[in-house]
Amino acid sequence: NVTILKMAQTTEVKGDGQRVTGLVYKDRTSEALHEVELEGIFVQIGLLPNSDWLKGTVELSHFGEIIVDAKGQTNIPGVFAAGDVTTVPYKQIVIAVGEGAKASLSAFDHLIRTSVPA
Ligand SMILES: Cc1cc2nc3c(=O)[nH]c(=O)nc-3n(C[C@H](O)[C@H](O)[C@H](O)COP(=O)(O)OP(=O)(O)OC[C@H]3O[C@@H](n4cnc5c(N)ncnc54)[C@H](O)[C@@H]3O)c2cc1C
Missing domain, CATH: 3.50.50.60 (FAD/NAD(P)-binding domain)
Incomplete structure (x- = not known):
């Protein structure tokens, strides 16, 4: 019961002031923005070193x-x-x-x- 989104760039994490409610991502192939309703996120380590x-x-x-x-x-x-x-x-x-x-x-x-x- 998992949907894997490829070529997706997270652009915004949405919240109601108390908790996370959604996430906006850009489809890197079409540049279109999509919003997903959700109740939690796991942050993967970034790829750009602060150097x-x-x-x-x-x-x-x-x-x-x-x-x-x-x-x-x-x-x-x-x-x-x-x-x-x-x-x-x-x-x-x-x-x-x-x-x-x-x-x-x-x-x-x-x-x-x-x-x-x-
Ligand atoms: C969300 C997340 C979850 C993770 N979970 C795990 C896990 O479960 N198990 C695991 O083993 N690893 C995990 N990691 C990876 C782990 O955190 C890193 O491998 C580890 O912290 C690397 O240590 P570091 O000292 O090299 O860098 P960092 O811990 O990133 O320390 C670098 C320090 O340098 C400082 N700094 C940056 N630029 C400058 C500057 N110009 N001047 C002065 N100070 C500066 C930063 O503020 C930071 O305090 C996770 C990472 C993330 C982001």
Whole structure:
């Protein structure tokens, strides 16, 4: 008893001030707007990382994710990244936490091999 809507872009969640009552979506093929009456929604994680402010600094993928290697290293030596904002697949808490630990160990490793500037 499930209807799967493909090519649908949510544009508005409607409510009566107390609870959710409906959702408006755009059919991406026809651009037509449709409204569905409903009593609840589940929000799936977004696909656009909040990384605009990094443009022109570290290298980003075409999705806006920070490109990191297996150690969490970006294209700039000494700059590391971890979590959902990176190219590491599967956006899950346990993965983000592990990647954070890995990136911090990589930063430590980088620092102990880097001489102090004169
Ligand atoms: C609706 C939803 C449900 C989810 N359910 C699950 C689940 O059941 N199980 C699971 O494992 N994962 C789930 N996830 C995914 C999980 O939340 C993420 O994988 C995890 O939070 C990623 O951690 P993160 O630290 O990389 O990023 P985030 O938790 O997104 O943390 C990034 C932080 O950086 C801050 N920030 C952004 N830009 C800037 C800036 N310019 N300056 C300073 N701070 C900034 C943000 O405010 C945020 O606090 C869910 C995600 C969503 C959206």
